[in-house]
Amino acid sequence: MSGERTNGSIVELNNVSKQYVRGKEVIKVLEGINLHVTNGEFVAFMGPSGSGKSTLLNLIAGIDSPSGGTIKVNDQNIQDMSGPELARFRSVNIGFVFQFYNLLPFLTARKNVELPLLLTNLSGAQRKKNAETALSTVSLEDRANHKPGELSGGQQQRVAIARAIVSDPQILVCDEPTGDLDRQNASEILELLDLLHRDFKKTVIMVTHDPLAAERAQRVLTLDKGQFEGE
Amino acid sequence: MKYLQFVWMNLFRKPLRTTLTFFSLFVAFILFVILGSVTVIFNSDIEMEGGENRLQVSAKYSIIDDLPGSYVQEIQALPDVELVTHATWFGAYYQDERNMIPLFPIEPDTYFAVMDELTISDEDYERMLSVRRGMLAPETMAEEYGWQVGDLIPIGAQIYPMNDGNMTWEFEFAGTYSAGQDFGAILVNYDYFDEARQFGRGAIGWLIVKVIDSDRLTDIATQIDKMYVNSSDPTRSAPEAEAFRQFMNQYGNIGLMMTGILSAVFFTILLLTGNTMSQSFRERIPELAVLKTLGFTDTRVSIFVLIEAVLLCLIPALVSVGIAIPLGSVVGVLLESMPFGFPFAIQASTLYSAIGIAALLGCLIGLIPAITAKRLSIVDALRP
Ligand SMILES: Nc1ncnc2c1ncn2[C@@H]1O[C@H](COP(=O)(O)OP(=O)(O)O)[C@@H](O)[C@H]1O
Ligand SMILES: [Mg+2]
Numbered sequence: 272m273s274g275e276r277t278n279g280s281i282v283e284l285n286n287v288s289k290q291y292v293r294g295k296e297v298i299k300v301l302e303g304i305n306l307h308v309t310n311g312e313f314v315a316f317m318g319p320s321g322s323g324k325s326t327l328l329n330l331i332a333g334i335d336s337p338s339g340g341t342i343k344v345n346d347q348n349i350q351d352m353s354g355p356e357l358a359r360f361r362s363v364n365i366g367f368v369f370q371f372y373n374l375l376p377f378l379t380a381r382k383n384v385e386l387p388l389l390l391t392n393l394s395g396a397q398r399k400k401n402a403e404t405a406l407s408t409v410s411l412e413d414r415a416n417h418k419p420g421e422l423s424g425g426q427q428q429r430v431a432i433a434r435a436i437v438s439d440p441q442i443l444v445c446d447e448p449t450g451d452l453d454r455q456n457a458s459e460i461l462e463l464l465d466l467l468h469r470d471f472k473k474t475v476i477m478v479t480h481d482p483l484a485a486e487r488a489q490r491v492l493t494l495d496k497g498q499f500e501g502e
Numbered sequence: 503m504k505y506l507q508f509v510w511m512n513l514f515r516k517p518l519r520t521t522l523t524f525f526s527l528f529v530a531f532i533l534f535v536i537l538g539s540v541t542v543i544f545n546s547d548i549e550m551e552g553g554e555n556r557l558q559v560s561a562k563y564s565i566i567d568d569l570p571g572s573y574v575q576e577i578q579a580l581p582d583v584e585l586v587t588h589a590t591w592f593g594a595y596y597q598d599e600r601n602m603i604p605l606f607p608i609e610p611d612t613y614f615a616v617m618d619e620l621t622i623s624d625e626d627y628e629r630m631l632s633v634r635r636g637m638l639a640p641e642t643m644a645e646e647y648g649w650q651v652g653d654l655i656p657i658g659a660q661i662y663p664m665n666d667g668n669m670t671w672e673f674e675f676a677g678t679y680s681a682g683q684d685f686g687a688i689l690v691n692y693d694y695f696d697e698a699r700q701f702g703r704g705a706i707g708w709l710i711v712k713v714i715d716s717d718r719l720t721d722i723a724t725q726i727d728k729m730y731v732n733s734s735d736p737t738r739s740a741p742e743a744e745a746f747r748q749f750m751n752q753y754g755n756i757g758l759m760m761t762g763i764l765s766a767v768f769f770t771i772l773l774l775t776g777n778t779m780s781q782s783f784r785e786r787i788p789e790l791a792v793l794k795t796l797g798f799t800d801t802r803v804s805i806f807v808l809i810e811a812v813l814l815c816l817i818p819a820l821v822s823v824g825i826a827i828p829l830g831s832v833v834g835v836l837l838e839s840m841p842f843g844f845p846f847a848i849q850a851s852t853l854y855s856a857i858g859i860a861a862l863l864g865c866l867i868g869l870i871p872a873i874t875a876k877r878l879s880i881v882d883a884l885r886p
Contacts, residue, residue: 326881334795334880355799362797369884373792377515387796389504398504434796 280343281441281474282308282331287340289326289497300326301497304340310441313468313475315488322494324478325446331476332365332444333357345441362390366435366473368445372427374419380406380430381415387438405433409463425456432463436473443467445477449484461487505802509810516782523778524818530771531822531856534764536833538852541760555584555716556616557723560708562736566591568705569735576729577711582722584714587612590695590707593660594688596647603643604687605657606707607695610638614679616712626651626677634694636676640686649675657688662699671698710742768859776867779811783871790875791883804876811868812861819860823853 284306291298300323308314316324329335330342333349334357342350345364352360361367374383384402393401406412409429419427428448435443445464449457465487467473477488485491493500514520559577561567571588578586587609594605610630614620622630622638629651630636637657639649649655653675663669673690681687696703713722723739730737790803830848837846 329881332795355801358794358797358799360797361795367795369792371886373788373884375789375792377511382511386508386793389508390797395504 279310280307281310281312281345282306282476283341283343284331285341285343287327287330287337287342289323289330289335290338299497301330301337303498306492306499308474308476311468311472311474312490313464313488314477315485315491316476316478316494317480317482317485317491318494318500320480323497324494327494328444328446328476328478331442332367333361334367362387362438364440364442366432366438366440366443368428368431368435368443368448370447370450372419372424372431372451374427374430374434376419379416379418380411380422380433383419383430384433384437387434391438401437402433405437406430408436409433423456424452425459428452428456428460429463432460432467436467436471440473442474442476445475447478447480449479449481457481457484505806506809509806509813512786512806513810513813515786519778519782520814523775523814524821526774527771527815527818527860528822530767531819531860532826532829533767534859535822535826535848535852535856536830537760537764538855539830539849540846541757542849542852555713555719556742557711557713557719557726557739558708558742559711559723559726559737559739562727562738567735568702568707569709569737571704571706573709573730573735573737574706577709577726580722580725582714582718584712585612585616586709586711587616588692588706588709589613590692590705592657592662592690592695595658595660596655599658605637605690606687607690607692609692610689613689613710616710620679620681622679623677626679629676630689630691633674633676634691635672635674636691637673638677638679638689639675640681640688641678643686643688644675644678651675651677662695662702664698665700667700711739768863772863772866775814775863779814779867779871783807783874787878787883790878791880794878794880795884800876800878803878804872807875808865808868808872811871812864815860815864815867816857819856823856826853826856 284304287301287304287306288299289301291300304327306327316327318324326335330337331344333344333352336357337350340350341348344360347360347364349357349360374380375386378386381399381402384405385398388398388401391398403412403415406415409432411426411429411433414422414426414430419430422430428451432443432448443464448464449460452460461484464475464477468475475488477484479485559569559573561569568590574586574588577583589606589608592605592607593602595602610627614622614627626638630638637655639647655673655675657671657673659669659671664671673688679689692706711722711726713719719741723741726739727737790807793803793806794800826848830846834846
């Protein structure tokens with residue numbers, strides 16, 4: 272199960288379960304999840320609302336912890352990591368794209384993109400340069416000084432993608448990245464994710480409702496009631 | 503530094519809200535520094551030169567009330583009393599009605615004997631005794647107004663007209679004395695004053711009683727007050743240093759009042775700023791979760807919140823302190839020109855307290871948001 276590296280598994284889940292306890296009620300959200308994602312792969316999770324897609328994605332991204340099982344990402348077992356270890360893990364390995372962009376409204380596009388770099392030792396000038404490079408990757412170099420409120424939804428999501436890639440993480444984790452966008456903008460975002468996967472060799476793990484979005488993925492896994500269909 | 507810039511931008515995310523909060527804090531801290539300095543001055547032991555063996559006897563209910571002149575002989579007759587003198591509040595102004603100056607009609611022979619910290623040259627003293635309309639002024643005051651011996655000085659009266667109804671008295675400058683203190687009054691001959699005033703003849707303002715044994719000061723005070731308790735002019739006697747403070751406290755218990763005002767101000771400010779802070783904190787809970795997602799640790803995020811709260815209070819406090827120093831000298835000049843004015847200066851201790859209070863206030867209002875920020879779970883905060 273271990274040993275393989277380049278083009279081996281970058282994400283490995285074994286018998287992962289997640290439950291929430293609310294008062295006396297135990298809500299089982301995920302059960303017996305096994306998953307291998309190859310380095311550089313583009314995977315999509317589909318499934319009905321409430322089936323546990325986001326929860327699964329959050330576990331992989333290290334922003335939530337499993338109730339059982341093991342999660343190995345980029346050769347690190349993250350299920351037992353402490354809070355600060357997980358924070359460090361995320362800053363190095365994960366780029367997160369949310370459905371509602373989640374940019375900071377009072378910062379310009381460039382400052383938003385720079386945020387993850389505050390955690391590095393880069394100089395101010397270097398941070399600025401890297402942020403501009405990331406913005407030009409998403410074709411928004413001319414909007415660097417705009418605040419999120421001055422950008423369209425599609426543009427905001429592109430800024431969010433620039434923020435996700437600026438510190439060059441290996442894995443991009445996207446939770447319904449096109450869920451709030453119209454067709455045209457959605458397809459531009461998907462184009463961009465495709466590009467990052469193809470040309471920048473990023474591993475992309477995406478949750479989506481949209482069959483057209485799922486088409487971009489090399490592999491589509493369907494979740495139902497906390498389990499992968501067909502398992 | 504890079505983080506500070508980030509916190510700074512957070513602080514000013516709603517510039518109007520932040521500016522308003524800054525402004526109210528700024529006003530509060532200015533108030534604090536000025537009133538706080540007054541309090542420090544009032545609470546500090548007012549240094550009295552001499553007077554350890556003196557009582558001041560004034561009308562029981564108000565220092566403004568008169569006492570019968572007969573009290574002088576009666577108190578002088580008490581066994582432990584060495585010498586009694588008296589003074590009266592004239593209510594004088596010079597040149598301009600707003601320019602109030604203390605002026606006391608007194609009897610020079612007993613007055614200078616009792617107030618033994620006052621110094622006067624024999625020459626000036628003799629002149630004062632021989633010139634009926636004579637007046638003495640503290641050296642500093644005489645210098646300020648350029649009074650020369652023999653000058654006739656017109657003095658406006660707010661209380662006592664002269665026999666002919668004239669509210670302007672004329673005194674002849676007879677010389678100077680040294681008060682050794684900031685608080686110096688013009689002295690005129692009581693005999694002349696009493697004869698020339700239209701009403702109130704025979705009354706005096708207060709008595710100053712020098713006792714033989716200073717250990718018996720309070721006993722004698724009690725004894726005097728007992729003598730007059732059932733008369734139509736009861737007295738209040740107190741050691742002089744104490745009397746001075748009571749005199750100051752005619753304005754009310756200033757120290758207590760100031761502390762009350764300041765506490766109310768800061769309590770309000772605490773609620774206001776706390777409310778602003780928690781409001782702006784609630785708005786950005788999802789943002790804090792985003793920061794955590796990006797890899798900022800729980801501790802770091804909570805420190806951002808705390809520092810922002812501290813800056814919210816500290817910045818206006820620092821501005822207030824910066825402005826209070828020049829403002830204080832203006833207030834000082836104003837206060838000293840007032841009738842019951844007292845020397846005023848911004849107290850350094852108040853400036854330090856202002857900064858300390860600001861930091862504390864910031865920590866107080868930032869504490870709960872910071873703890874909440876630290877505990878915030880990303881998943882919960884980002885769930886729609
Ligand atoms: N923090 C939580 N507390 C309680 N229940 C939760 C929590 N997070 C998710 N759930 C529940 O887990 C289930 C799966 O949620 P989620 O992973 O968001 O589904 P999806 O993204 O597939 O729509 C839902 O029934 C949801 O109500
Ligand atoms: Mg979801």
